[in-house]
Amino acid sequence: MASLGTYFDKAVEAGASDIHLVAGELPMIRVEGILTELADKPLTEATLTSLVNEILSASQKKDFEEKKDVDVSYTHGDVRFRVNIHRQDGKEGIAARLIPKDIPTPETLRFEPVLNNVSGFLDGLVLVVGPTGHGKSTTIAAMIEEINTHRKAHIMTIEDPIEFVFDDKESLIEQREIGIDTPSFASALKHVLRQDPDVVVVGEMRDPETIATVLTAAETGHLVFSTLHTSSAAEAIERIVDVFDGPKQKQVLIQLAAVLRVVISQQLIPTVDGKRVAAREILINTPAVANLIRENNIAQIPSVLQTNAKEGMISMQRSIEALEKEELIDKETAKKRMEKISLETQLLKQSGIRNAMEYELDVPRNFHRWLLVKEMSPELYQRMQMISYLKNKLELAGIEVKKLLSTREDYRFKLNKIIKHIKNIPSYENDNAIIAYRSKLEKSDIELIDIENSVIFTKKESEKYIEQIKDLRKKLNRSKTSSTSIKQHVAEAKRPDIPPI
Template sequence: MQTTTPKDMKKYLDLALAKKASDLVLAPGNKPALRINGEIVASSETPLSGDEINKIALSIASEQALARIDAEGVASIGIALDDGTIARVNISRSRGSYSIGVRFHSGRIHTLKECGVPDAVRELLNAPNGIIAVSGPTGSGKTTTLLSMLDWINENKALHICTIEQRAVSMITPKKSVVQQREVGVDVSSMAAGINAALHQDMDVIMVGEVDNFETVTACLNAAETGHLVIVQLHASSSSDAIQRLTDAVPEFMQASVKQRVAQFLRGVIFQVLARNEGKGGRSAIYEVMVVDDVTRADIVAGKETLRPGKGSVSLRDELARFEREKTVRADDIASIRAAFVK
């Protein structure tokens, strides 16, 4: 992770932090744009040319990062800022030039209570092994929830924890547990390689920052099968969709056997969205928790698109109704979430 910021980039990072933006976008031909409370807002700065963005990108990207952009289309770079914020900088190409997207992380790990995570999640975290999935749309706070779950384990259990991330966004201070944090491209070659390495080092809990391919799904299932608790992040539009994505990541001829294994080792799925707070800044997470029991397992094996949640689950429908009664988040956000995600 870098600890120094080139002058041209610092100007825009400072602008975003002053506006309390969650994201910064530098795209050729556009004004620098900020995402504030979930909405993209153009800044008052002049539009940036491709040459200007190229200069910024080349000032922060290593030769290795530039090679990844050529090979994979994107490279991720972590920058630790003076106030403790971590900027996750993603560089790709647009209109023949580089484009830059930045997501800001406070560096502070929030507690489960601060995140508003339902009590059902704590019950899931007491499982000795298996898979727990944290899912939601892009930018819904999944990483924040993942870290809060790890922090609860770290504070309450004497275990060996390993995180495998594209880029670490917070440094976890060991408490009761021993904690190792690994980055893809720095410490391990891939998510799957990081999981497989962890299996040889007496880990108890493995956090996987992204599961999106056959190799990673297989490695997660192998880890769960050998007695590890595996906490993973998935981009999904519902709890059922998250499970579907796990099975869809493998070749079709293997899906039946993978459904059997997912059904056996999946403990629960957390799905979350963000809604703007009423009368104040910021956003709050609204959670759904699908606890997996025998009924849910049967649905997974059968390949049903909509799964029946197990006993102790928390539905998004009920949580939206609760937030609506409490009037703590904006009514129009509740309406749009209900229309998009509640079937």
């Protein structure tokens, strides 16, 4: 019976990226994206159990028995592996990813010029997205190594499991592994801001709590890197927003528009010499893009990518065309990828039409029923729309009030700090600083009063429209077209013929 080390040695020798060991199946490796058999005899269940025992500690075995899935890091010789152990068809399976010992350079990975600026960012959110196994972790590792090489920074990584291992150069790097150093991404992120980081790497944004904390970290002056499993930049933004419930989505859109720096969507494409090369879509969060995100016009992002090359943006289509022009990929491969991109863009546009209507009407995916109400009672529809608009306005005003209060507290803190430190050291510069911060406080007081007045007015307007709706419903109940009749028609309404997503 072959040991685990035997399979790992063969994989390393063949230059494989992945190893697949499944009970009842032939052992296989993936080389340049192609699966290849390692032996001509299937693995037995006993063999798999033995291999699993070589990898897992006692606590990890207990975790595997409970969850039927576990991710661990494993070192064989001087090579590290990211290993997933799982159950399928009642049997055990192992999927292992080889982690290169040396972190690739931007030149090796063929970084576009605009990506060389990312390591110089001091704050904000950098997203690297793409399918599983298409080099997201490698791209982030190369950027982190650039920071490590060229500037003083405290870098915290939260990974499941740890992949690339960094040696401290100019930076101080701490790497935390889920299950060993911290119970979860969300738990680690709760405490990371108290650990004085400059840069935070979050292996994956898996749940609303993790995403919300990532946005907060980026909002509070940290540079945050993370990944998502999506096929395009626009889809990544949609995925982040869709994780949250309706009322929270507006706040997330505002936060995302403010903190996002760049989205890199990456796919590894087979080359003419049997290797793989990265095609990248790069979305830079310019003021125009930020406005699209705030307004939930995500379906317009592909158009922005096509028309903003001068800003450094690159669409996936142009990236593939460039690879074909350089004769790195053949025409057939390029054509297949283009067809897939065209389909995804069309689906995004269809999804965007729905999302825009749902966002404006503040309802779940039932706008066709609202349109029926509009047809049967335009007056009622207008009142309902106005209530939705006012609700949105109140929520946005509330967010603005919170931000302004936070800014005022910051001004007040800085002003008090200056006053405290200059009691015995008066100077012209300090006098100017005090005047400047007092002026900012006075201005923020005026802004706060304006917003609070706007909130009061909006609430009164909302109450007025609610009363009008009540009156209108009473009239409808007395008329031939009663509200009950409308409800019945609405309940029976069929969705228009919109192609499924």
